[in-house]
Amino acid sequence: MSPQLEEGLRRSGPVHRQSTLQMNPPAGMSNLSVTRCFRVKRAVPEDTFRNCRNRAMSLPVNCWMVGDHRDVIIIDASGEPETIAAVVGDRRVTAVICTQGSHAHTAAAVDVAWTLCAPVLLHPADHALWEGVHNQDRYWRLEDGQRITVAGEQLHVVHTPAPTAGSVSLHFPNLKGLFTGDSLGPHCGPRAHRATPYPGSTFLSALPPDTCVYPGHGASFLLGEISSPTDRWVRHSA
Template identity: 45%
Template sequence: MTAIVQNLVTSGVFELDGGTWDVDNNVWIIGDDAEVIVLDAAHDADAIADVVGDRTVRAIVCTHAHNDHINAAPELAKRTGAPILLHPADRVVWDLTHPDRAPDGDLADGQRITVAGTGLTVLHTPGHAPGAVCLHSPDLGVLFTGDTLFCGGPGATGRSYSDYPTIVKSIRERLFSLPDDTIVRTGHGEGTTVGAEKAASSGWPAA
């Protein structure tokens, strides 16, 4: 059985550099009737646990460590026993939110995560954050981009630990090499495709 993808939208506050912004986050739950992974445990552990139900959570995977993507991760890990996985380059960002609770394991470029017989490959895509990653599943024809790529262009790079030329390089070299019909599931807002964003990228500011 091929894994299915479920989407839960949770709401809360993004905090960085002394500012706060109200945000809605996409939480992605990938798996089958027996097991799942949770991608970006944002804001509401209760709501995420309700969707998971009695299924086994194999991992809580973080696309990056901004607080709005990880603030519910420790509580969800406590409830489910699942390890929290984060790219080590984002530990400096993680510690801003959870200084007393480390992630349980590292994500690495090229790492393969398997759930419900479906593989997802980790792509290190720094720029929005130093340890930002995307997950690509050829089986599903889906790319989970966190805040690296949105419908309409790259993720924000105007705050600490981010860099615009770096995110553009990550997108062009790592994501635009994927098939054009790859569905993009983002960290906030609506989805898109690799081809649509590639076609629109000629209008991006110079890196």
């Protein structure tokens, strides 16, 4: 585990030894991007349709796998733990990161973390949401500005409090990749009502247009495809 992650998780309990699973990836997985053996894969388990409390939502929650052939992080562990574990295979899981605390985005987080011997990371502002789903199950604090290294690449945590107070986005500057959760798209559950932009909304305007956005629902897209990224970010937080 990297020093950056150890520092971010310094208040946690002991980490269990890494388990090894020998499984083949399930059908339906697509390799979305490859950069210097650094891969992004998306799992869209069928049962995430049932996890969504908003009937107007037609797209399941994306579960992203990010890393190389040795190390990986899991972003928004939704769906069946067995499906996620199969995609991970025999790689080491650095962390299971939740972009927000709602049921749809954390449904399998505890089971996946336990099976793969990895910590769950969540912004503490979503503690009430987490507790409503997972009761007293523990997670480790995710903070704005935190750095986490996976497979030799560093991700930056950005607090983007929409649609929930603890929502975060994960930015890989060197790879021009941004995982936004529900901050830029449809979501499950009520939105937080905000009359003014929050500090994280200015973050988008500084990113290059060829930044690849991996949202909480639907397919990835380039940031430049949005006519006004900051306006859209703010609009989805209102």
